[in-house]
Amino acid sequence: NGLYWGMYYIHERPDHTWAAQMFGANEDEYDAIKHNSGGVINNGIGGSATANYNSMVSAANAVQSDPASLAKYNTLTQKLDVDNLITYLLANWFCDNGDWPHKNWYATHRNHPDGRWRFHSWDAEHTVENNGDRKFGASPSDIHNKLDGNTEYRIRFADLVHRSFFNGGPLSYLPSTQIFQARMNQLDRAIVGESARW
Numbered sequence: 795n796g797l798y799w800g801m802y803y804i805h806e807r808p809d810h811t812w813a814a815q816m817f818g819a820n821e822d823e824y825d826a827i828k829h830n831s832g833g834v835i836n837n838g839i840g841g842s843a844t845a846n847y848n849s850m851v852s853a854a855n856a857v858q859s860d861p862a863s864l865a866k867y868n869t870l871t872q873k874l875d876v877d878n879l880i881t882y883l884l885a886n887w888f889c890d891n892g893d894w895p896h897k898n899w900y901a902t903h904r905n906h907p908d909g910r911w912r913f914h915s916w917d918a919e920h921t922v923e924n925n926g927d928r929k930f931g932a933s934p935s936d937i938h939n940k941l942d943g944n945t946e947y948r949i950r951f952a953d954l955v956h957r958s959f960f961n962g963g964p965l966s967y968l969p970s971t972q973i974f975q976a977r978m979n980q981l982d983r984a985i986v987g988e989s990a991r992w
Contacts, residue, residue, distance in 0.1 A: 808914035
């Protein structure tokens with residue numbers, strides 16, 4: 795109503811509708827959960843989001859109980875997009891997301907033979923605060939810690955760390971600094987009004 799209310803950062807809700815637009819297929823095919831296996835947003839056709847998510851976590855538990863088993867790891871990779879998990883974790887750890895992973899995440903899964911769970915960032919405003927509460931090693935449903943004893947996972951993790959943090963990767967010093975500076979430049983004058991508003 796004409797009253798200045800500050801700055802807004804608008805982004806899409808990464809639910810089943812979003813997943814269908816990003817990855818293809820009909821939105822009714824996707825399971826979508828928020829925060830935990832019981833936070834069901836959508837049960838995809840022919841599926842149960844909670845049961846499908848718990849099946850993926852059980853596969854991760856099997857890897858944890860027998861980290862040398864390639865068969866158990868391969869079973870997990872049929873249920874979880876491992877590259878997505880790793881890059882998702884690196885992004886949250888890099889910015890020190892302090893209000894996660896106990897909440898503030900979405901995961902989607904297509905009910906299809908090739909469907910795998912993918913994690914998506916949500917409500918990550920408590921980042922870069924340097925509050926000393928580092929979340930390195932943390933992950934939704936503790937999946938990373940269930941997998942970190944497996945050689946295949948560790949190699950893939952190392953590959954994606956190298957790709958992200960070295961040779962001009964998106965989290966290496968110069969590119970990440972440039973992205974942060976560009977965002978600061980966008981907000982420089984607007985922050986004056988934001989400060990006055992609050």
